[in-house]
Amino acid sequence: MSWRQARRSSRVTFNPNSDISGTNVKRAGRGRTTGIAVGGGGIGLVLIFLIAQLGGVDLSGFLGGTQVAEPGAITGQSLEGCKTGADANANVDCRMAGAAASLDPYWAGAFGSLGARASYHRPGFSLFSDSASTGCGAATSATGPFYCPSDETIYIDTSFFGQLSSQFGARGGPLAELYIVAHEWGHHIQNLEGTFNTVDRSQTGPTSGTVRIELQADCYAGSWVGAAANVRDRGGNRLLNPPTEEQIRDALDAAAAVGDDRIQQMGGGQVHSEAWTHGSSDQRQRWFLEGYRGGATACNTFDTDRL
Template identity: 85%
Template sequence: MSCGDEAGCPGALSWRARTRSSRVTFNPNSDIGGTNVKRAGRGRTTGLALGGGGLGVIAIFLIAQFTGVDLSGFLGGTEVQQPGAIVGQSLEECKTGQDANNSVDCRMAGAAASLDPYWTGAFTTLGARASYHTPEFTLFSGSTSTGCGAATSATGPFYCPGDETIYIDTAFFDQLSSQFGAHGGPLAELYIVAHEWGHHIQNLEGTFDTVDRTQTGPTSGTVRIELQADCYAGSWVGSAANVRDRGGNRLIEPPTDAQIRDALDAAAAVGDDRIQELGGGSVHPEAWTHGSSDQRQRWFLEGYRGGATACNTFDTKRL
C-alpha cells in the first residue's frame, strides 16, 4: 500500500498541514544511563581514508542523500589528514527519561538505551550467523575523524562500518526542518538514529559484502539496502514501548499516530525524488540511491507493522 497521501495510512496527512503538537516522550523515571554514546573532542591524526571494498559506499550514501556532498575522493585508500580525532566524553548528565525529554544529546543516549536491548533480542530472529554486539555512537560538532575518513557537519548522520560507529551532529535535526521541509520532532530524530543502527545490523549480517552496490535506480541493491534500514527503524519504533530499562521500567511511551507521522515525514523528506525536486531539478529515478519518499515511508511501515523479519527488501520485486 502506498503511504504518500492515502486515507487510513499513518502518513496520510500532508506534512505541510501538521502542527508541532506531537511529541514522543520517554518515561521520565526510566534509566537511560550507562550507554556508550559519547561526544567527540577535537584533535589531529593521520589515517587511511576509505578503501573501495565494503567501506566506501556505506560511508558516503547518506552524505549524498542529505547534502549532495561528493566524498568519492575518499575511496582511493590514500592517507589523509583528519581534522578531529575522537576523544570520547561520556554523557554523564544523561541519567533519566526526563533528561532525554529535555535535551537532544540525552535523547540520543535514550535512543541507544532502547535500541540496544531491542536488537539484542530481535537480531536472533534474522537468522544471521554472526552474533549481535553494540555499535559505537559518537556525537560531534564541526568535524571529527572516523574509520571511514574525515567527516564534517556537512556530512550528515552516517554509519561507518570501518569502526562500527554511528556519527551524528545533532545540528542536522534543525536542517532536516529548515532545509528539507520535514516537520521534525523527537520521533523524527529517533528515526534517523534507528536508521543508522539498521546499517549496523546490516553490517553484522554481512549484507554490505553480498549486495551489489555499484548500480543506482529504484530497484537497485543500493536502494534495497537503504529501504531495509528504514524498515529496521520502523521495526524498533513498533516495539519501542515494550523495551524496558535495567529496572524493568518502560523507556519510551507508546507513540501516537501523530508521532508516527513525524517519523514518516522525516523518511519522506529525504526521499530521492524529493531531494531532486528541492534541488530545482526534475525527478530522475535512474539516479536514485536511497529510494523515493513513498518507498521509504512504505518500508518504515512494513517494519513498524511486521517487525524485523518483515524487512527483506532483497527478495521482492515491489519496492
C-alpha cells in the same frame, strides 16, 4: 488543555522515570586522521558527502580507496548528565543516549530472528559538532548522520535535526530524530549480517542494491519503533511511551523528506530515478511501515520486486 499544551505533550516520547544511563554515547572532541585516499579524487569525496547527507551509510570505505584513522584520534566525553527519560525529553544529547538505551536491548533480542551467523553487539555512537575524525575518514556537519562500517560507529552532528526542518522541510519532533538514529543503527545490523559484503552497491536506481540497503535500514528503524514501547530499562520500567499517531506522522515525514525524488526536486531539477541511491519518499515511508507493522523479519528488501 490548550492546543499549545497538547502539542507540547505530544512531543514527550520517553517515560520520564526510565533509566537511560550506562550507554556508550559520547560527545566527541576534535580529532585528525593520518590520511584518506578515495577513488575518484575530489569528485568522489563530494559524492560521498552528498550520499551521506541523505541520511544513509557512509560509503567512503566502499569506493576503492583506503583510509586510516589515527589510533586514539576519536576522543569523547560520556554524557554523564543523561540519567532519566526526563533528561531525554529535555535535551537532544540525552535523547540520543535514550535512543541507544532502547535500540541496544531491542536488537539484542531481535537480531537472532534474522538468521545471521554473527552475534549481536552494539555500535559505537559519537556525537560531534562541526567536524570529526572517523574510521571512514574526516567528516563535517555537511556529511549528515552516518554509520561507518570500518569502526562500527554511528556519527551524528545533532544540528542536522534542525536542518531536517529548515532545509528539508520535515515537521521534526523527537520521533523523527529517533528515526534517523534507528536508520543508522539499522546499517550496523546490516554490517553484522554481512550485507555490505554480499550486495552489489555499484549500481543506482529504484531497484538497485544500494537502494535496497537503504530501504532495509528504514524498515529496521520502523521495526524498532513498533516494538519500542515494550523495551524496558534495567529496573523493568518502560523506556518509551507508545508513539502517538502524530509522532508516527513525524517519523514518516522525516523519511519522506530525505527521499531521493524529494531532494532532486528541492535542488530545482527533474526527478531522475536512475540516479537514486536511497529510494523515493514513498519507498522510504512504505518500508518504514513494513517494519513498524511486521517487525524485523519483514525487512527483506532483497527478495522482492515490490520496492
